[in-house]
Amino acid sequence: MTRDEILAKVxxxxxxxxxxxxxxxxxxxxxxxxxxxxxxxxxxxxxxxEGAFGVKFLAREIVALENVGAMVDAIASxxxxx
Amino acid sequence: MTLLENLEWxxxxxxxxxxxxxxxRDAIAAGRLGDxxxxxxxxxxHGLGLSQLEQLAKTAQSYAEAAPNGAMRRVRLGLLGSGxxxxxxxxxxxxxxxxxxxxxxxxxxxxxxxxxxxxxxxxFRAADPEFVLVSSDYRTLDLEGDVLATDEAAAxxxxxxxxxxxxxxxxxxxxxGGILFQTIxxxxxxxxxxxDLSQSQSSFAMVNAVxxxxxxxSRAGDLVLVDIARAATWVGLERWSDPAxxxxxxxxxxxxxxxxxxxxxxxxxxxxxxxxxKCLVLDxxxxxxxxxxxDDGVEGIALGQGSASGEAFLDIQRLAKRLRQRGVILAVxxxxxxxxxxxxxxEHPEIVLKEDDIAVFQANWTDKATNLRAxxxxxxxxxxxxxxxxxxxxxxxxxxxxxxxxxxxELPEDPALYPRTLMAGGWxxxxxxxxxxxxxxDDYSAQAKRRELESTSDVAGYLKSLDMICGCKPFDAxxxxxxxxxxxxxxxxxxxxxxxxxxxxxxxxxxxxLFTLQVRLSDRFGDxxxxxxxxxxxxxxxxxxxxxxxxxxxxxxxVEEAVLAEVVRAARAEGATRLIxxxxxxxxxxMVEKHYEKLGFTAVDNVDGVTTWALDLAxxxxxxxxxxxxxx
Numbered sequence: 001m002t003r004d005e006i007l008a009k010v011x012x013x014x015x016x017x018x019x020x021x022x023x024x025x026x027x028x029x030x031x032x033x034x035x036x037x038x039x040x041x042x043x044x045x046x047x048x049x050e051g052a053f054g055v056k057f058l059a060r061e062i063v064a065l066e067n068v069g070a071m072v073d074a075i076a077s078x079x080x081x082x
Numbered sequence: 083m084t085l086l087e088n089l090e091w092x093x094x095x096x097x098x099x100x101x102x103x104x105x106x107r108d109a110i111a112a113g114r115l116g117d118x119x120x121x122x123x124x125x126x127x128h129g130l131g132l133s134q135l136e137q138l139a140k141t142a143q144s145y146a147e148a149a150p151n152g153a154m155r156r157v158r159l160g161l162l163g164s165g166x167x168x169x170x171x172x173x174x175x176x177x178x179x180x181x182x183x184x185x186x187x188x189x190x191x192x193x194x195x196x197x198x199x200x201x202x203x204x205x206f207r208a209a210d211p212e213f214v215l216v217s218s219d220y221r222t223l224d225l226e227g228d229v230l231a232t233d234e235a236a237a238x239x240x241x242x243x244x245x246x247x248x249x250x251x252x253x254x255x256x257x258x259g260g261i262l263f264q265t266i267x268x269x270x271x272x273x274x275x276x277x278d279l280s281q282s283q284s285s286f287a288m289v290n291a292v293x294x295x296x297x298x299x300s301r302a303g304d305l306v307l308v309d310i311a312r313a314a315t316w317v318g319l320e321r322w323s324d325p326a327x328x329x330x331x332x333x334x335x336x337x338x339x340x341x342x343x344x345x346x347x348x349x350x351x352x353x354x355x356x357x358x359x360k361c362l363v364l365d366x367x368x369x370x371x372x373x374x375x376x377d378d379g380v381e382g383i384a385l386g387q388g389s390a391s392g393e394a395f396l397d398i399q400r401l402a403k404r405l406r407q408r409g410v411i412l413a414v415x416x417x418x419x420x421x422x423x424x425x426x427x428x429e430h431p432e433i434v435l436k437e438d439d440i441a442v443f444q445a446n447w448t449d450k451a452t453n454l455r456a457x458x459x460x461x462x463x464x465x466x467x468x469x470x471x472x473x474x475x476x477x478x479x480x481x482x483x484x485x486x487x488x489x490x491x492e493l494p495e496d497p498a499l500y501p502r503t504l505m506a507g508g509w510x511x512x513x514x515x516x517x518x519x520x521x522x523x524d525d526y527s528a529q530a531k532r533r534e535l536e537s538t539s540d541v542a543g544y545l546k547s548l549d550m551i552c553g554c555k556p557f558d559a560x561x562x563x564x565x566x567x568x569x570x571x572x573x574x575x576x577x578x579x580x581x582x583x584x585x586x587x588x589x590x591x592x593x594x595x596l597f598t599l600q601v602r603l604s605d606r607f608g609d610x611x612x613x614x615x616x617x618x619x620x621x622x623x624x625x626x627x628x629x630x631x632x633x634x635x636x637x638x639x640x641v642e643e644a645v646l647a648e649v650v651r652a653a654r655a656e657g658a659t660r661l662i663x664x665x666x667x668x669x670x671x672x673m674v675e676k677h678y679e680k681l682g683f684t685a686v687d688n689v690d691g692v693t694t695w696a697l698d699l700a701x702x703x704x705x706x707x708x709x710x711x712x713x714x
Contacts (some may be wrong), residue, residue: 017133019140021104040168043330044132047337051131059326 001079006053006072013052017045027069053079085499086317086342089129091491091507092180093482096128103137107144115149124486126179132169134339138179139172142183144438146184151668155355157259158598160211161187162249164193164222165334173344180345181352182466182487184350196245200252212259213354213447215308215347216249218266219334222536225266225288235283239291246296250304258581259570260354262347263300265293265311267334270319301582303563308350308514310343317342349508356571359489359509360463361526362405363454363557366416366423366445370402370435371395372497376422386432394498399434401501406439409519410510411461411526413442415453415470420445433563441527450477451484461526469509473497516563528607529635545639550709552641553602554648561600564612568631572615573670576631577677581639596628597652601645603636603709610636616645617654624660625653630677633648640707647704648711654699662686663695 001009011025018036031037037045046057049071055078065071084090096102106121122142130138146156161167171187177183188209190198195216198206220226223242230238246263253261268289278284282291282337293311300307314322317339324336335343353356367374372384372391384392385399406412412435416423423445427437437443442460444453450472460464466487472478478490489509494501512519532548557565565586573579582590590596601614613636617629632641653661663678665671678695679685682702687694 016137018102019133019137040166040331043169043333044136048131048133058331062670081429 001076003072003076006075009051009052009069010068010075013048014045017041017048025068027067027072029068031065042070048073049075055079084501085506087321087338089341089345090494091503092127092129093492094128095130095134096125099128099130099134100127100137103141110141110145110148113148115145115152115470118145118149119154120486122179123182124482126176126487127482127490127529130176130341132173133338135173135176135341135344139175142175142179142184143186146186149685152184152670155182155212155357156184156186157351157355158186158188158209158211159351160206160209160214160257161189161217162198162206162214162253163217163219164192164195164219165328166332167217168593169331169333169337170340170344174347177344177348178351179340182349182357183348183355183463185348185353190350195546196249199249201455202256207256211257213262213351214253215255215262215264216253216305217264217334218246219311220269220285220289221334223266223292225285225292226269228283229708230283232282234588235288239288242288242292246292246448247299249420250299254304254585258583260583261305262308262349262350262354263296263305264308265296267311267314267322269317270323271290282669306350306354308347310346313342313346325501333577340494350513351513353511353513354570356573357466358465358511359410359469359526361411361413361457361461361469362402362510363413363415363443363457363468363470364416365470365477366418367476368473368497369471369500370399371426371430375426376418380425380429383424383426385430391497392432394496394500396432396434398497398500401504403434403439405510406523406667408510408512408515408522411441411463411523412439413457413461414440414444415450415457415472416445417447417450418445438527439523442711447612449480451481454481454485454488460530462529462637463526469504469507471500471504498594514567515531516567518564521609521611525635532605532607543639545708548605548607548639548708550603550605550639551712552644552709553604553712553714554599554645555713557587557598557600559588559591561612562587565600565615568612568615568633569629572633573668574634574673575637576668576671577627578629578666579671580629581666582629590617597625597649599648601632601641601643603639614641614645616649618649618657618661620656623658624662625649625658627664628661642677642681642707643705644707644709644711647707650697650699650702650704659699661697661699663697665693665695667691 010045011023015023018034020035050056054068055075068070102125106118109118123136156673167189171189175185176189183192188206188211192208198204224238225242268286272278273284274281278286281287294548299305321336322339327333327337364370372395373382375383386392402412426433442457444457454468454470455465458468465485469489470481471491473493481488482490489506491507493503562584566587569582590598597620599616600612603610603613613633615629615631618625618627663683665675683695683697685693686696
């Protein structure tokens with residue numbers, strides 16, 4: 001899966017998790033940019049991301065991610081196919 | 083291995099789930115509310131993930147606000163928990179729809195359970211939840227099991243029990259609908275190992291001791307059990323609990339099992355509010371036996387010992403039989419020639435279910451949705467009380483589309499897994515079990531036979547031929563659970579729809595201001611058990627009705643006239659001169675709008691549809707009734 005494909009899939013997951021009909025994310029996107037992205041929905045977001053990509057995140061890894069770009073890189077490095 | 087995690091007794095979520103949500107939201111925003119309830123319900127009948135549950139919950143909420151008088155039963159549920167409740171709240175709202183409930187959630191602040199329960203000034207109490215769910219965790223109850231002296235461990239257990247009891251007692255004073263109480267899930271990690279079971283200092287032993295106390299409170303009728311500890315063992319404690327989630331958000335269970343958790347709570351709520359299913363409708367070919375009876379004949383179908391598949395079908399029949407023994411009505415709905423379909427019931431040597439077990443037998447070539455409607459009609463139960471078991475996905479799909487209120491379990495390939503798939507759905511959840519329940523299935527069968535007789539003779543002659551005996555006596559301890567069951571379940575023949583807990587019913591027994599009646603009916607076809615409950619308040623020379631309800635199974639049997647005669651007899655004996663009755667309309671009780679008029683009362687008032695009626699006892703004459711009254 002390319003980086004762009006991962007980003008597109010993350011965007012789909014986020015639309016579902018945050019219940020948004022139009023959402024444009026990029027590498028620089030952070031939680032404050034997305035309506036409804038708070039500490040509680042972060043838990044759901046990562047549960048869904050783990051399910052969608054077949055990866056697993058530790059709590060400290062989640063806290064350390066500074067933006068969507070870092071999240072995509074982390075997914076890429078964890079993905080079995082990457 | 084994913085039956086419980088993915089709720090696989092339901093269909094997987096539709097691919098266009100989000101589009102359907104968008105369409106629903108548009109409809110609600112535009113005020114097109116007519117078919118919103120079945121569409122919400124259709125979506126809820128899928129094995130939705132947490133985010134989908136959230137979306138559905140939001141949509142249901144906006145519908146609830148837009149349609150304050152919708153048909154679906156509304157329930158305000160208070161959550162009183164020691165962990166974070168925010169993640170389960172939306173899941174509960176969405177899952178409620180699956181069980182025919184429109185749920186609204188009120189949450190107490192984290193860590194204030196006892197205060198919220200007991201303090202009359204708490205926000206929680208001001209929100210007035212009809213039901214309250216108390217959830218506890220071993221960590222917040224301090225049952226983590228530092229190795230202590232035996233008496234210190236016992237003191238810890240006592241403290242936890244006292245804390246829970248204080249919460250329960252605080253709630254008992256004011257919660258009208260019922261208190262749902264979760265058992266406590268023990269930690270997965272052993273301390274000593276196998277010895278934990280018998281070593282009282284282990285967390286496992288302490289949690290078990292507290293759960294035993296909760297079990298006793300349930301037997302005493304103080305609470306309604308939600309046995310989460312047991313459900314956690316269904317999936318396994320390793321998968322159920324997720325320490326990272328606890329550290330992160332004080333959520334006591336793995337996020338993966340929130341949908342299951344929500345269903346476990348919602349099915350108990352359904353049982354309390356009388357929404358649990360009443361009837362299991364069974365397909366025949368490849369559901370109750372292997373093969374096609376029309377082609378294979380009695381000798382050719384797979385049923386019985388000696389083959390793995392024959393034994394699997396025996397198991398399904400045994401499960402159905404057990405359900406019938408606890409009062410679930412059984413019906414058959416099969417595309418077959420009737421003569422072929424009944425053959426195995428009469429001739430197969432190993433068949434478990436007998437024709438007598440089946441209240442309604444529909445074997446014909448009409449579509450199944452039509453037949454299900456006919457079954458509900460013949461049994462005089464709501465179509466939303468049916469569960470339909472059929473191996474054929476096409477039939478299941480047709481019924482789901484046409485009748486989204488019917489529960490249709492999705493079945494796996496292997497019939498050996500049918501029983502657990504059916505029971506995993508929790509549709510027949512019960513909150514109590516009394517003798518009457520066990521007889522209920524017999525009663526419905528008898529009712530179907532009565533109806534045959536009814537259609538062939540004049541009504542008066544028919545009623546006379548039934549040799550009815552109507553038992554009338556005041557409330558007592560023996561009748562208490564059944565009275566409270568009827569008070570909380572009866573919707574249609576219910577003049578005031580006032581709900582009382584078992585404790586309030588007990589209080590009514592001793593209240594000198596109240597005149598109470600519990601009414602039973604039996605006839606030559608069987609005993610219907612308790613079918614009517616009446617409460618009048620003595621107010622000097624006039625008696626004012628508080629509660630008058632009757633089971634619809636005995637409609638048209640003139641029981642309400644017998645009841646009125648009983649009330650008049652008692653009122654006259656005490657020198658009263660007038661009865662006052664009241665009709666409070668609800669979405670379900672239109673059938674009794676003219677109840678008092680039919681009984682000869684005069685209308686005296688009408689305030690926003692709430693009508694008041696009076697009967698002067700001087701002018702009342704006892705009618706001649708086709709039944710014997712038994713006052714013992």
